[in-house]
Amino acid sequence: MELKRQIEALCQKAQTAGRILAAVPTGTKNAWLLGAAERLEAVRETILAANRQDIAEAEEKGVATPMVRRLSLEGGKWEDMIDGLRQIARLPDPVGQISEMQVRPNGLRVGRMRIPLGVIGMIYESRPNVTVDAAALCVKAGNAVILRGGSEAFHSNQALGAELRAAAADAGLPEDAIGLLPTTDRKAIDHLLRMDRYVDLMIPRGGSALIQKVMRDSSIPVLAHDEGICHIFLDASADVEMAAEIVRDSKLRQMAVCNGLETLLCHRSAAPRVLPEVLKRLHEEGVEIRGCDETREVFSEAISACEADWSAEYLDKILAVKVVDDLDAAVAHVQRFGSEHTDVIVTNDYASSQEWVRRVNSSTVGVNCSTAFADGFRLGLGAEIGVSTSKLHAFGPMGLEGLTTRKFVLFGDGQLRE
Numbered sequence: 001m002e003l004k005r006q007i008e009a010l011c012q013k014a015q016t017a018g019r020i021l022a023a024v025p026t027g028t029k030n031a032w033l034l035g036a037a038e039r040l041e042a043v044r045e046t047i048l049a050a051n052r053q054d055i056a057e058a059e060e061k062g063v064a065t066p067m068v069r070r071l072s073l074e075g076g077k078w079e080d081m082i083d084g085l086r087q088i089a090r091l092p093d094p095v096g097q098i099s100e101m102q103v104r105p106n107g108l109r110v111g112r113m114r115i116p117l118g119v120i121g122m123i124y125e126s127r128p129n130v131t132v133d134a135a136a137l138c139v140k141a142g143n144a145v146i147l148r149g150g151s152e153a154f155h156s157n158q159a160l161g162a163e164l165r166a167a168a169a170d171a172g173l174p175e176d177a178i179g180l181l182p183t184t185d186r187k188a189i190d191h192l193l194r195m196d197r198y199v200d201l202m203i204p205r206g207g208s209a210l211i212q213k214v215m216r217d218s219s220i221p222v223l224a225h226d227e228g229i230c231h232i233f234l235d236a237s238a239d240v241e242m243a244a245e246i247v248r249d250s251k252l253r254q255m256a257v258c259n260g261l262e263t264l265l266c267h268r269s270a271a272p273r274v275l276p277e278v279l280k281r282l283h284e285e286g287v288e289i290r291g292c293d294e295t296r297e298v299f300s301e302a303i304s305a306c307e308a309d310w311s312a313e314y315l316d317k318i319l320a321v322k323v324v325d326d327l328d329a330a331v332a333h334v335q336r337f338g339s340e341h342t343d344v345i346v347t348n349d350y351a352s353s354q355e356w357v358r359r360v361n362s363s364t365v366g367v368n369c370s371t372a373f374a375d376g377f378r379l380g381l382g383a384e385i386g387v388s389t390s391k392l393h394a395f396g397p398m399g400l401e402g403l404t405t406r407k408f409v410l411f412g413d414g415q416l417r418e
Helices: 002-021 026-042 044-060 065-071 076-090 129-140 151-171 187-192 208-217 240-252 271-284 293-298 307-311 327-337 350-359
Strands: 098-103 109-116 119-124 144-148 178-180 201-205 230-234 261-267 288-291 318-324 342-346 364-367 404-411
Touching: 002 119, 002 144, 002 178, 002 187, 026 044, 026 076, 026 129, 026 151, 044 065, 044 151, 065 151, 076 129, 119 129, 119 187, 129 144, 129 151, 129 178, 144 187, 151 178, 201 208, 230 240, 230 271, 230 327, 240 261, 240 271, 240 342, 261 271, 261 327, 271 288, 271 293, 271 318, 288 293, 293 318, 307 318, 307 327, 318 327, 327 342, 327 350, 342 350, 350 364
Parallel strands: 119 144, 119 201, 144 178, 230 261, 230 342, 261 318, 288 318, 342 364
Antiparallel strands: 098 109, 109 404
């Protein structure tokens, strides 16, 4: 019961802070974002030391390699995290924006105003940069946030969270607008999922087991971020060089991410011309090719794929490859095995590109580009709190607007409903 009371107190404080934060001016929120960036940069080595401790402990415990990769804050991940704070500070504040204003026949003016959601609970695995990204987006959109990162990143998350809260105090924001569960006890998650009196939305971000648990056990509305089973389809007219570069970037740029390529589809008429070079380059960089029989005919280094490979999220140097009859078959495959995350066509045929965009209803659909662009930072959202694979409320990379809702506002001069 003590743990439950502790979590309830955290949620109560977040709700109180959220109500204050909803009325805070944009300049104050931006001051917090910029101040947080400065504080983090000043203690970079301290935080990276905590991060290295998490990585060492994860390796000792035998945590899966893809998850260990996600833990690191080194190199470009640190720069992206700090840049995300500054970019979000430059973005327009959605709170208070009024749109769709119309005048009714009786002269009443009706519009829609963006408002915060309230308190957002965020449960996620690995990636400690999510701690900063999620807090930044939630606070800029006027929401309090309660963060529960994975136990494997506990030291990193606590160090980052302490700086974010200190920056809030410096800027005149309530510290409790950024709350972190102070324990690795998994029972804390169970208690958090029942706090519907205080928390308005739960966002899980991680593996399928985590997503399913949250969706099953939460009494709070859930916005799901499911697996990233992303596809590229090489159409009949695909350019070999373009295809090779796009496939390589999608698969190898950063493998332990949800927008990484997992299944490559190829039009039957293009397979002998395109696949050998595309797969050769990947294989030379250590990618294991798991292919259908026709793939193995044109690329002998491939091993046999099984049915489970078509719905696998490897997050590693493994790629499933299948030759399909045509665009119709490619779309059918994506609809059957995909996770509605990100799917791309490589083609020189305009009609095929438009058909792909119209018929594939994933959260991000692309033509002649890397799947890696399914990312809030790259799409101009600042950072992202996740990629929603739910179609209700928000779909795709979620930035500031995805963390708000809209209320009706009425402006009259004495109108009555008679």
